[in-house]
Amino acid sequence: MLAECITRITKGKLLSGEPDVEIEPSDISTDSRMIKKGGFFIALKGPNYDGNDFVGDAFEKGAVGALVGRVKGHPSASLGTGVPRVPPSPRGLRRTGKSRKKILIETKDTTRALQAIAANHRNRFDIPVICVTGSNGKTTVKDMISHVLSQKYSVLKTEGTKNNHIGVPQTLLKIKKSHDICVLELGANHGGEIRRLAEIARPDTVVITNIGLAHLKFFHNLEGVFEAKKEALESLGRSGLAIINGDDPFLLKIKSGPFKIIRFGMKETNDFFAKSVSLGKEKVKFTLFHRRGISRPIRVGKFEMKLLGLHSVYNALAAVAVASQFDVSCANLKRAFYYFSPPHMRLNPVKVKGLEIINDSYNSNPSSMRSALDILDDYPAESKWVVMGDMLELGKRSGLFHRDLGERIAKSDIQGLVTMGRLSRYTYLKARACGMNSGNLWHCSNHHEVARILKRRAKKGDAVLFKGSRAMEMEKVIEKL
Incomplete structure (x- = not known):
């Protein structure tokens, strides 16, 4: 794919470099740390970062060019001496001065540009x-x-x-x-x-x-x-x-x-x-x-x-x-x-310190949580535990969904429930209100507390289900056992 083609696809402007330079689509990257020699960097902008700041890093790693977003206060201009006066940003500008022949394309929206380039490549x-x-x-x-x-x-x-x-x-x-x-x-x-x-x-x-x-x-x-x-x-x-x-x-x-x-x-x-x-x-x-x-x-x-x-x-x-x-x-x-082996942290059975762990900690929502509980119900173990983190992005009914699971767990043959997080406290309280033995219920504030309880109370051969939304990182408890 030629630089000229990328410029046209993204409705951009070629600020420096030759339009007939060939760019391999598989070498296009949005992460300056992963750029290979001869690669091409697309400077995405997010809520907490601006890829324009890392164009210099990409060039130092051997990128042949970059696609950058427009920056307010910096009018478009030619490179002149080889230093773009329409820099990706001040830091990016300072570090591209030696890259006279680097491809630099400016476009309005780099995320949309990435999508347009990908769509064009797919169509080939x-x-x-x-x-x-x-x-x-x-x-x-x-x-x-x-x-x-x-x-x-x-x-x-x-x-x-x-x-x-x-x-x-x-x-x-x-x-x-x-x-x-x-x-x-x-x-x-x-x-x-x-x-x-x-x-x-x-x-x-x-x-x-x-x-x-x-x-x-x-x-x-x-x-x-x-x-x-x-x-x-x-x-x-x-x-x-x-x-x-x-x-x-x-x-x-x-x-x-x-x-x-x-x-x-x-x-x-x-x-x-x-x-x-x-x-x-x-x-x-x-x-x-x-x-x-x-x-x-x-x-x-x-x-x-x-x-x-x-x-x-x-x-x-x-x-x-x-x-x-x-x-x-x-x-x-x-x-x-x-x-076939399932992806990591998707109902992966693993033995740790004698415990039969079901690691389903990658993510969680009410539907997948109930499916995991059904699996635990049928799992042949003398004692069964649930280690549960918050289920996130559920909106106004978050508390209701967490309480429903507390009732579901209390009515099962699950012996132990350990919860962690603000929302999962509703699960803990509902399970207790529904008659689950308070001696088998714990609510914790961090991974270390959860691991300490399991080390002290769970016995060899017990089955333990780990589940929670990605942000809860419940797999860290397993690492501490």
Whole structure:
């Protein structure tokens, strides 16, 4: 991609350097610390930082150029002696003086520019793009789909949870001729965000895992969550495919549009469904059936995964539905599922100091918390504990959701509850009010206190579920055990 092309795509102005300099899209970075020699830096601006301040750092690391935002009080000008008088900022200006031939492009909005460059790059490749969204399970389903398809194809996928207005473009810029398929995760906490991401990605297939109680501070209710998630479908054309959870009452509202629909779930009305589900301590097993538009479903075979919980079967069914469009054999499916490992801190079973820990501490909301509690209910252990941090971004009903969980825990066979955070105190108080033994209830102010209680009270062989929103960092308790 030429510098001239980037200037045109971003509606920018080339302040220095030659327009015919070639820039490799995969070498474009928004982090000056990660710039490689020959790379290109995009100076994003956030609430607590201005990427313009780090242009000098990027040039010192060998960047061939940078895309910068406009700065008030600095009129556009040519480089003259090689030092831009329209600096990214005073600090950036001082450190670019020796870079007479560096590419410097000025544009109004660098975030929009990043998205425009990524969209242009994606359009150069005629490969299937699969977008995964939903309230819960996005990352696991994205990884599972990628793992299954990689048995036969070269797959590019979203790294970790880089699923926002910056992460999605960053992944698209990594597409190369060697890739056969791209699998993206789309996340959002405001309406319109998924629509914008889908416009950039232009998916051929959209997978929606479920509609749950997440980000209610911004979406307000389940209807708001549903409206936000289905924005991804707006970019599907006549040849597009929507793969949706057919057991979800909100997703059942989606009817065939210009695109085709495949539904998955436990109900036999779905195109792909599971029967004979066995949920064990270390594995889940199920028998897969495919309806194929006929009245009598076809038995595909038995599957086994080293995962926990019924939701893992739902995740697998979503991956099966995708794989069915890419001619992945049943043998490859079975092998992929058996050797699949969940992403870190997503219901990972691990033994620490004799405790059987279920580490689900990456994030939390009322829906995923109840799913995790269901898994703990079925977990074979003499004593069971819940270590719970706050569930954030739930809006005005935050207290209600936390109290509901307190009642849910008190009515189960969970022996110990340790909470941490202002909101989880509601869970602690409600559990006590509902009759849970006060000797098995603790509310703590920090990770150290939680770890101290577990060291003192939890016994070898006890099962302990760790869960909380990302900001609570509940995994730090495990590190202190």
